[in-house]
Amino acid sequence: xxxxxxxxxxxxxxxxxxxxxYGQEKSxxxxxxxxxxxxxDFGEVSSSYSAYIKKNLExxxxxxxxxxxxxxxxxxxxxxxxxxxxxxxxxxxxxxxITFVNDSAFSAGAIISLSADYxxxxxxxxxxxxxxxxxxxxxxxxxxxxxxxxxxxxxGLRALVKGLAEKRQKRLIREISNGEKRYQHLKDSKxxxxxxxxxxxxxxxxxxxxxxxxxxxxxxxxxxxxTTDEAYKLGVVDGIYNDVKAIRKExxxxxxxxxxxNPTTTDxxxxxxxxxxxxxxxMTLGMLGMVVELWSAGWGVPGTIGILALSLFFIxxxxxxxxxxxxxxxFIVGIILIGLELFVIPGFGIVGVAGLISxxxxxxxxxxxSSFDGQALSLETALxxxxxxxxxxxxxxxxxxxxxxxxxxxxxxxxxxAKILSTSHVDNHEEVMGKSxxxxxxxxxxxxxxxDDKRYDVVSRGEFIARDVNVEVVxxxxxxxxxxSL
Numbered sequence: 001x002x003x004x005x006x007x008x009x010x011x012x013x014x015x016x017x018x019x020x021x022y023g024q025e026k027s028x029x030x031x032x033x034x035x036x037x038x039x040x041d042f043g044e045v046s047s048s049y050s051a052y053i054k055k056n057l058e059x060x061x062x063x064x065x066x067x068x069x070x071x072x073x074x075x076x077x078x079x080x081x082x083x084x085x086x087x088x089x090x091x092x093x094x095x096x097x098i099t100f101v102n103d104s105a106f107s108a109g110a111i112i113s114l115s116a117d118y119x120x121x122x123x124x125x126x127x128x129x130x131x132x133x134x135x136x137x138x139x140x141x142x143x144x145x146x147x148x149x150x151x152x153x154x155x156g157l158r159a160l161v162k163g164l165a166e167k168r169q170k171r172l173i174r175e176i177s178n179g180e181k182r183y184q185h186l187k188d189s190k191x192x193x194x195x196x197x198x199x200x201x202x203x204x205x206x207x208x209x210x211x212x213x214x215x216x217x218x219x220x221x222x223x224x225x226x227t228t229d230e231a232y233k234l235g236v237v238d239g240i241y242n243d244v245k246a247i248r249k250e251x252x253x254x255x256x257x258x259x260x261x262n263p264t265t266t267d268x269x270x271x272x273x274x275x276x277x278x279x280x281x282x283m284t285l286g287m288l289g290m291v292v293e294l295w296s297a298g299w300g301v302p303g304t305i306g307i308l309a310l311s312l313f314f315i316x317x318x319x320x321x322x323x324x325x326x327x328x329x330x331f332i333v334g335i336i337l338i339g340l341e342l343f344v345i346p347g348f349g350i351v352g353v354a355g356l357i358s359x360x361x362x363x364x365x366x367x368x369x370s371s372f373d374g375q376a377l378s379l380e381t382a383l384x385x386x387x388x389x390x391x392x393x394x395x396x397x398x399x400x401x402x403x404x405x406x407x408x409x410x411x412x413x414x415x416x417x418a419k420i421l422s423t424s425h426v427d428n429h430e431e432v433m434g435k436s437x438x439x440x441x442x443x444x445x446x447x448x449x450x451x452d453d454k455r456y457d458v459v460s461r462g463e464f465i466a467r468d469v470n471v472e473v474v475x476x477x478x479x480x481x482x483x484x485s486l
Contacts, residue, residue: 031067031256034060035244038072038263045078045086045108048270053086056261057093067256068096070247071116077107077130084160087115100247101125101237106225110202111157114164117171120239120247121228127236128225130157130202157203165199172235182239182250191215191234198224198234270315276367276385279313283363283389284396286310291397314366327366334358360386432456433476436486439469449483458483 036056038049053071060066071090090097090112099116101109105127113119113127121127172192176183186192194214201207201224209218215234218224231237241247248254263271272278289306314328337355367382437451445460449471458473458481465471465485475482 031065032063032259033067033248033253033256034069035258035260036069036071037260045075045082046274047082048274050082050085052263052267054089057089061094066095068098068253070098070100070244072100072102073105073109073113074103075109077109080108083108083111086112090115098247101127119237120241121231121237122242123228123240125228126225127231128202129223131205131223154204158200161199161203162196165196169195186235189215195235273312273315279367280385280389282309282313284392286313287393288396327362330358330362334362430476432473434473436470436472439465439467439471442467456481
């Protein structure tokens with residue numbers, strides 16, 4: 001009897017495994033619905049936002065069982081260029097796309113929301129006001145002052161929303177005629193016929209809407225912003241649902257497996273790194289670390305921190321949906337030019353100046369690629385951020401040069417003696433030719449060497465020579481002493 005029980009148990013176990021495996025395979029073969037969750041993890045639409053959407057839509061497209069994707073939206077706006085990219089990614093998807101406005105979709109967020117096959121909203125949400133603006137010097141949104149730029153940008157946005165409206169209008173007319181229940185309130189509505197005008201009112205302040213013609217009153221001095229009920233009444237969105245479960249049920253997607261995609265830690269970090277305030281801090285730390293490293297013997301913690309900070313500074317530009325390497329390339333070129341000036345070419349001339357200009361330009365371009373409070377930075381604002389960072393760096397260097405040499409820790413790494421002790425300044429140094437001495441400071445390639453208990457300003461032949469290293473004078477003429485390491 002015990003053997004029989006054992007056999008039955010084994011049979012039931014194997015049967016359960018087969019049944020479980022079959023059930024799993026059936027669920028997967030039926031299809032999947034992806035829920036791309038971004039609420040509270042991203043604020044404004046930026047390059048990191050665009051990269052996040054692109055990465056996940058590409059991942060979803062590789063799943064042959066995908067039936068639809070629901071993209072949650074909650075944003076105050078952002079870069080128009082990034083919004084257009086995201087709208088393109090959504091429109092090019094080969095599966096059903098649904099955007100779920102869960103609180104707000106202003107400016108760039110409105111464009112993204114309306115680019116999907118279907119757009120739904122939760123109770124209490126808002127959508128609209130897609131007028132293009134830039135950030136002023138005071139960090140506050142301001143209208144685009146350049147008339148040509150403003151007209152060009154408005155023209156492009158009007159064409160974009162017109163295309164979105166035409167696509168929605170054709171589908172609504174078809175589904176209304178087919179008796180789709182969710183659109184029966186639009187059966188005799190004029191708003192469907194005037195949908196292009198309604199969409200355009202979100203970006204063009206000169207458009208006026210009336211209740212008689214368009215189903216909504218809007219003066220020509222205001223931009224269109226709609227509540228959930230208003231958007232649904234006009235046919236701008238396809239329904240009102242407070243959670244993904246209700247959306248899946250309404251669009252007949254509840255029979256498929258739900259896969260929730262949340263932003264990873266990397267996604268969240270990238271969204272932080274594109275904030276200009278964080279970029280300013282990283283720029284200051286990077287430059288400060290490199291300056292302190294020039295004071296130190298060998299390579300240490302300041303230089304490492306500087307490299308890491310500058311790497312994080314530029315990472316936002318090379319990790320977006322369309323990586324831009326221009327700023328990083330300019331920075332590297334600038335570093336190379338300054339390195340040539342310091343270690344190869346005597347003095348500091350045109351090569352060094354070109355290097356500094358290249359580095360400053362790289363910082364300006366990097367800031368212009370970032371965003372603040374959802375708006376792209378103008379050239380003037382980018383210059384302001386760079387100036388603040390540079391001034392802060394210079395101030396910190398002055399403070400460190402004045403106070404840190406007095407501390408025990410700094411005296412171990414900084415060139416204290418090079419700054420507080422006198423050196424020999426004579427035109428003729430023939431008496432030291434061929435003599436040996438010891439470096440009192442690192443040579444980068446200039447520094448101080450002690451020969452016969454006297455201190456001399458010297459230069460190496462381009463190489464770095466550490467402190468407390470024996471050297472020999474190989475050239476001494478015209479007020480210049482050149483040494484080599486022994």
